[in-house]
Amino acid sequence: MRLMTFNIRFANPEDGPNRWEFRKELVLExxxxxxxxxIAAQEVTVPQLEYLATHLTGYAPFIQHxxxxxxxxxxxxxxxxxxxVPGEGNEFWLSETPQVHRSKSWDSAFPRMVTYGLFREVxxxxxxxxxxxxxxxxxxxxxxxxxxxxxxxxxxLEEPAILAGDFNDxxxxxxxxxxxxxxxRLRDSxxxxxxxxxxxxxxxxxxxxxxxGRIDWILLTEPFFLKTARIITYNQANRYPSDHFPYCVDLxx
Numbered sequence: 001m002r003l004m005t006f007n008i009r010f011a012n013p014e015d016g017p018n019r020w021e022f023r024k025e026l027v028l029e030x031x032x033x034x035x036x037x038x039i040a041a042q043e044v045t046v047p048q049l050e051y052l053a054t055h056l057t058g059y060a061p062f063i064q065h066x067x068x069x070x071x072x073x074x075x076x077x078x079x080x081x082x083x084x085v086p087g088e089g090n091e092f093w094l095s096e097t098p099q100v101h102r103s104k105s106w107d108s109a110f111p112r113m114v115t116y117g118l119f120r121e122v123x124x125x126x127x128x129x130x131x132x133x134x135x136x137x138x139x140x141x142x143x144x145x146x147x148x149x150x151x152x153x154x155x156x157l158e159e160p161a162i163l164a165g166d167f168n169d170x171x172x173x174x175x176x177x178x179x180x181x182x183x184x185r186l187r188d189s190x191x192x193x194x195x196x197x198x199x200x201x202x203x204x205x206x207x208x209x210x211x212x213g214r215i216d217w218i219l220l221t222e223p224f225f226l227k228t229a230r231i232i233t234y235n236q237a238n239r240y241p242s243d244h245f246p247y248c249v250d251l252x253x
Contacts, residue, residue, distance in 0.1 A: 001083075001121060001251055004036035004232075005164035005216050007134070007203075007244035010043040010073050018206045018243070020048060026241040028056055030234045034248055038119065039078040040132035040164035040218075046070045058082065062117050065089040072102065075115050075132040075165060087127060089117030094133070094146035108142035114150060118159065126253060128224075129154075129161040135175065137168045147178040154185050154221070160253070161185065163219045166244065170213050171197060179219060186219040189249045192226050202231055202245050208238065216247045223253045 008027055011020035031039065039059070044052070046068060053061050062077040065088070079086055092098035094112040095105040102111040116131035133150060136142040147167075154161050163186060169175040171188065180188050202216040218229075232246040 001038075002034065002036040002248060003038050003040075003130075003162065003164060003218055003251065004031070004034060004246050004248045005040040005042075005132070005166070005218055006031070006246040007042040007166045007216060007242060008044060008048065009242040009244065011045050011048055015206075023239070023241050024048075024051055026236060026239060027052075029236075030232065030241045030246060031056060031059070033234055034232060034246070035080070036248060037080045037083045037121070038130050040075065040130070041078060042075045042132070042134040042166045043073045044076040045073050049074070049076060052078065062086055062089055062115075065091060065117070066115070067101075069101065073110070075113060075134045077115060077117065077130060077132050079119060083122055085120050085122060087118030087120070089115070091115035094135070094142070094149055098149070104142070106142040106145050107139040108136040109138035110136065112136050112142065112146060114153070116153075126160065128159055129157050131161065131163045131165075133163065133165040133167075135165070135167045135169065143167070143169055143173075143175045144178065147175045151178055151184050151186075155183075160223060161221050162224065164217070166216050168215055170215065176217075185221040187221070189218045189220055189226050189229050189251075190214065193229050195229060200231065202247055204240070204243055204245065206240055206243050208233060208235060208240055216244060218247060218249050220251070224251045225253065226251050
């Protein structure tokens, strides 16, 4: 099974030549080139969601549990229709009032959330949770408190689980320790395969150059085991689909 986390960059009119309308087809090409079974996409605005739902052939958005608000940027799960069977889903805001729509706490610059659901592969019996989140880029306290909420969620879930997303923090951070340290079921897929950290970046300035380290992660519980992990630098003539590289892993169980 192949998983991808991909911050597609919201449709920002100030992005000039990197505006969504100039790179949306490249986002499709990037996904099709790697053909993940499950995608954790971040910064998905409603027009981007509508475009992907229509044009990302072979995939469906996992949004049946969501009341769509056109003012939101959502972490959104997409699944490959021929390989993945979806189950029930849920989501909540990473705040002191998680059931309050668009709520935020701890000086978070924006409302942040986690979306998750049960899935299984076609012709396999194991149901597992796949979750997608995007932690705040400004407030360190909001990232830490959000990580605590995510850790506690995964403690409550009995099934195997995977958490993917843009965590806006480094592997050396308290956020990472909260999610993967003692008391957590989660392991960092990159670290499990003993991949190097020096010179590694998943965020860039639409130019593919090193910018800020590995902030996009895929974390997983037993019984999943890693086969490969790679940061995808796919581009066309130095045109990139986003200011983040997708991160992709192959696993089995």
